[in-house]
Each structure stands twice: as C-alpha cells, then as structure tokens.
Amino acid sequence: MNTSSTAETGTDGGTVTRLLDAAARLFYEQGVGVGIAALCEAAGVSKRSMYQYFDSKDEVLAAALARSAPGHLARLLPGPYDTTTPRARILGVFERIEQTAADPGYRGCPFVSIASEVKVADHPARAVAREFHDQLTAFFRGALVEAGVRRPDLLAQQLTAVHDGFFSGSSVQGRPLRGLATSMAATLLDAAQVGTSRRSGTAAAPST
Amino acid sequence: MNTSSTAETGTDGGTVTRLLDAAARLFYEQGVGVGIAALCEAAGVSKRSMYQYFDSKDEVLAAALARSAPGHLARLLPGPYDTTTPRARILGVFERIEQTAADPGYRGCPFVSIASEVKVADHPARAVAREFHDQLTAFFRGALVEAGVRRPDLLAQQLTAVHDGFFSGSSVQGRPLRGLATSMAATLLDAAQVGTSRRSGTAAAPST
DNA sequence: GTGAAGGTACACCGATCGGTTTCGCTCTGA
DNA sequence: TCAGAGCGAAACCGATCGGTGTACCTTCAC
Numbered sequence: 001m002n003t004s005s006t007a008e009t010g011t012d013g014g015t016v017t018r019l020l021d022a023a024a025r026l027f028y029e030q031g032v033g034v035g036i037a038a039l040c041e042a043a044g045v046s047k048r049s050m051y052q053y054f055d056s057k058d059e060v061l062a063a064a065l066a067r068s069a070p071g072h073l074a075r076l077l078p079g080p081y082d083t084t085t086p087r088a089r090i091l092g093v094f095e096r097i098e099q100t101a102a103d104p105g106y107r108g109c110p111f112v113s114i115a116s117e118v119k120v121a122d123h124p125a126r127a128v129a130r131e132f133h134d135q136l137t138a139f140f141r142g143a144l145v146e147a148g149v150r151r152p153d154l155l156a157q158q159l160t161a162v163h164d165g166f167f168s169g170s171s172v173q174g175r176p177l178r179g180l181a182t183s184m185a186a187t188l189l190d191a192a193q194v195g196t197s198r199r200s201g202t203a204a205a206p207s208t
Numbered sequence: 209m210n211t212s213s214t215a216e217t218g219t220d221g222g223t224v225t226r227l228l229d230a231a232a233r234l235f236y237e238q239g240v241g242v243g244i245a246a247l248c249e250a251a252g253v254s255k256r257s258m259y260q261y262f263d264s265k266d267e268v269l270a271a272a273l274a275r276s277a278p279g280h281l282a283r284l285l286p287g288p289y290d291t292t293t294p295r296a297r298i299l300g301v302f303e304r305i306e307q308t309a310a311d312p313g314y315r316g317c318p319f320v321s322i323a324s325e326v327k328v329a330d331h332p333a334r335a336v337a338r339e340f341h342d343q344l345t346a347f348f349r350g351a352l353v354e355a356g357v358r359r360p361d362l363l364a365q366q367l368t369a370v371h372d373g374f375f376s377g378s379s380v381q382g383r384p385l386r387g388l389a390t391s392m393a394a395t396l397l398d399a400a401q402v403g404t405s406r407r408s409g410t411a412a413a414p415s416t
Numbered sequence: 417g418t419g420a421a422g423g424t425a426c427a428c429c430g431a432t433c434g435g436t437t438t439c440g441c442t443c444t445g446a
Numbered sequence: 447t448c449a450g451a452g453c454g455a456a457a458c459c460g461a462t463c464g465g466t467g468t469a470c471c472t473t474c475a476c
C-alpha cells in the first residue's frame with residue numbers, strides 16, 4: 001500500500017492530488033495504456049515522488065478512479081434536498097447521463113470503460129468500478145422502494161443496465177445515442193407503475 | 209491494405225486463417241495490449257509472414273474482429289428456418305446471450321469491449337464493431353416491423369442497448385447478471401405490445 | 417547553523433514493444 | 447531439374463515500458 005500520512009489526508013494540497021487528478025484525466029482520455037512518464041509530466045510530479053506514494057501503476061490507476069468516483073456520482077444523482085417523486089428523481093439521473101454524453105471530450109463512463117479495459121479479474125481498479133456500480137444501483141433501489149415497487153432489486157439492476165447500455169452503445173456507435181437512456185428508463189418505470197401520479201411510499205397495487 | 213490473393217480468398221487454408229483465429233482469441237482474452245510476438249507464436253506463424261499480409265497490428269486486429277463477426281452473429285440470431293413469432297425470436301436472442309455469459313472463459317461481447325479499449329476514433333476495428341452493432345439492431349428492427357410495432361427503430365435501438373448493458377454490466381460486476389437481459393427485453397416488448405398472441409406480419413397499427 | 421523531510425531532475429535498468437531484415441528450408445509448376 | 451514463391455526461425459532496430467538509484471535543491475523546526 002505504501003501510504004504516507006499526507007497522502008491519505010489529502011491535506012498535502014499538492015503532489016498526490018495533482019497526480020491523481022491528472023491520472024484520472026489521462027486514463028479516461030487515452031486508456032490504461034498511458035505511460036508513467038506521460039502521467040507524471042502532466043501532473044508536474046516526478047516519477048520518484050509518485051513511487052514514494054504508490055507501489056505500482058496499477059495502484060495509481062485504482063486510486064485515481066476511486067478519487068473521481070464521488071464527484072462523478074454526485075454529478076449524476078439528485079441532490080439531498082430533491083423532494084420530487086421517485087420517478088422524477090430516477091429520470092433526472094438519465095437526463096443528466098445523456099447531458100454528459102453531449103460534452104465535447106466525452107468518452108463514456110470511466111468505470112464501465114475501465115472494467116472493459118482491465119482484463120485481470122482481481123485488479124484493484126475493477127473493485128472501484130464495481131463499487132460505483134453498486135452505489136448507482138443502490139440509489140435506484142432506494143427510490144424504487146420509496147415508490148413501493150414490487151421487485152425493487154430487479155428493476156434497480158435493470159436501470160443500472162440502462163446506464164451501462166447507453167454508455168457502451170454510444171461508445172460502439174461513436175456518438176451519443178440521444179434519448180435512448182431516458183426512453184428506456186421511462187418504459188421500465190411505466191411497466192412497474194412508477195408514475196408521477198403515484199405518491200411515493202403509498203403503494204397501491206400489491207397484487208401479482 | 210497489402211492483401212495478397214490467397215489472403216483474400218482464404219483458400220490458403222493455413223497461415224492467414226490461423227493468424228486471425230489466434231488473434232481473435234488472444235485479443236478477446238487479454239485485450240488489445242497483446243504483443244505481436246505472442247500473437248504469432250500462438251498462431252504458429254512467423255512475424256515475417258504476418259507482415260506480408262498485414263501492414264500493422266491494427267489491421268490484424270480489425271481483420272480478426274471482422275472474421276469473427278459472422279459466426280458471433282450467427283450464434284446469437286435465430287436460424288433462417290425459425291418460424292416462431294417475432295417476440296419468441298427476439299427473446300431467443302437474449303436467452304442465447306445469457307447462455308454465452310455462462311461459459312467459462314466468457315469475457316463479455318468482443319465488439320463492445322474493443323469499442324471501449326480502442327480510443328482512436330477512426331480505428332478500423334471500431335468500424336467493425338459498429339457494423340456488428342448495426343446488424344444486431346437491424347435484426348431486431350426486422351422482427352419488430354413484422355410484429356407491427358409503432359416505432360421499430362427506437363425499440364430496436366433499445367433492445368441493442370439491452371445487449372450492451374447486459375455485457376458491460378456483467379463486465380463491471382465480474383459475473384454474468386443472469387436473467388437481466390431477458391427480463392428487460394420482455395418488459396420492453398410487453399410495453400410495445402409485442403406478444404405471442406399477436407400474429408406475425410398481421411400488423412394492426414399501420415402508422416409510420 | 418544544521419539536519420531531516422519532501423521534492424525534482426535525470427541517468428539508468430532489464431524487458432518488451434511494433435516492425436524489419438536476413439537466411440535457409442520446402443513446396444510447386446514448368 | 448531448377449527457378450521462384452511462401453514461409454518459419456531468429457537476429458536486429460529504435461523506442462518505450464514500468465520501475466530504481468543517485469544527487470541536488472528547498473523548506474522548516476530546533
């Protein structure tokens with residue numbers, strides 16, 4: 001692990017932060033094939049310093065991914081003071097997903113990409129990607145439980161798959177597939193009767 | 209391009225075929241980072257021969273992917289003599305998709321993976337992946353038109369996204385997400401009223 | 417002043433990368 | 447019988463890979 005105190009806290013205000021931010025950007029833009037030298041140069045950090053905080057390139061990759069996860073999730077999920085219906089909150093996520101795809105420099109979901117690029121099963125970066133995935137699913141599940149859906153686990157998993165499918169489909173096509181994520185999510189929510197007319201929590205249709 | 213006559217026809221019965229098959233396998237198992245030397249050794253082909261048929265590693269990658277595409281598609285799509293309903297044919301695709309995920313050595317859809325791994329926008333392999341994608345969508349669209357669906361293009365694109373989402377979701381989780389693809393497809397078909405009770409070809413909604 | 421801590425600069429390591437070249441063997445068709 | 451194409455083995459090229467070792471600089475507490 002090889003972590004110094006300043007690296008953990010981030011109060012360093014420099015070296016490690018710069019390194020991880022640059023790493024997240026370069027790995028996202030160019031893939032995991034980016035070399036250490038290019039990484040350090042972009043971050044303005046010497047290789048010597050990098051290897052003082054991390055034992056290997058793989059650790060840097062995982063740490064950079066882990067550092068970017070909270071911000072990425074916060075950009076997609078509704079704020080803590082969003083009091084709209086579960087349906088609106090869920091659909092909002094997919095609207096923001098499609099908005100990010102319109103960005104120049106957009107290259108898909110970094111976590112989905114990493115999971116495809118890194119073939120080693122127990123690579124630390126894969127665990128980070130999986131955790132992001134789980135948190136997204138957990139958000140969906142929470143909103144669906146609030147809406148009184150019959151099978152919140154399955155539907156939450158399906159909505160996460162919509163997220164994944166939108167990103168990798170757009171990746172294959174080389175262009176953002178506008179409207180695809182929101183329309184799929186809406187259909188899935190309709191089928192589960194998660195509508196705006198339904199008050200959150202007051203489940204009305206318990207049968208089958 | 210640098211293609212000799214024997215390479216094009218494939219009647220060579222050896223060198224090129226062995227090379228592309230080994231390339232498809234290794235690239236799929238280990239990613240595009242596999243070296244030329246490992247590739248040639250696995251194929252039992254010298255580098256010298258390889259560079260007589262292909263100008264670069266990138267061309268080998270694209271050719272290997274293109275060679276594997278028809279078989280991959282044939283394994284997923286129904287046979288030409290499948291006379292079941294459009295719904296059954298579509299759901300059959302997703303059942304087969306989930307079956308392939310149960311294979312040991314399964315590592316996701318090779319075309320979706322390549323699109324994630326290769327960052328260069330105009331890489332020839334990306335075009336191959338896109339074509340596979342388009343053919344899958346075209347199959348869905350054909351079946352949906354036959355079923356008389358109102359918006360076959362959108363629904364076909366959604367079903368392809370289910371395919372993508374299943375594979376990349378399973379990739380992130382590191383395990384096949386059993387039942388996810390079939391359940392999503394079934395919901396989407398239900399919402400579009402593509403049911404077994406509906407006769408194929410006897411479209412009831414003629415609009416668009 | 418002094419020494420430890422944290423940092424940069426840079427040469428360096430062995431390994432491997434994509435790609436080229438040379439050599440010699442084998443097969444084939446005239 | 448012999449020319450020539452096809453191909454494998456292997457040396458070789460310059461570049462780059464991930465990772466180290468060393469020397470020097472700055473900052474700051476004492």
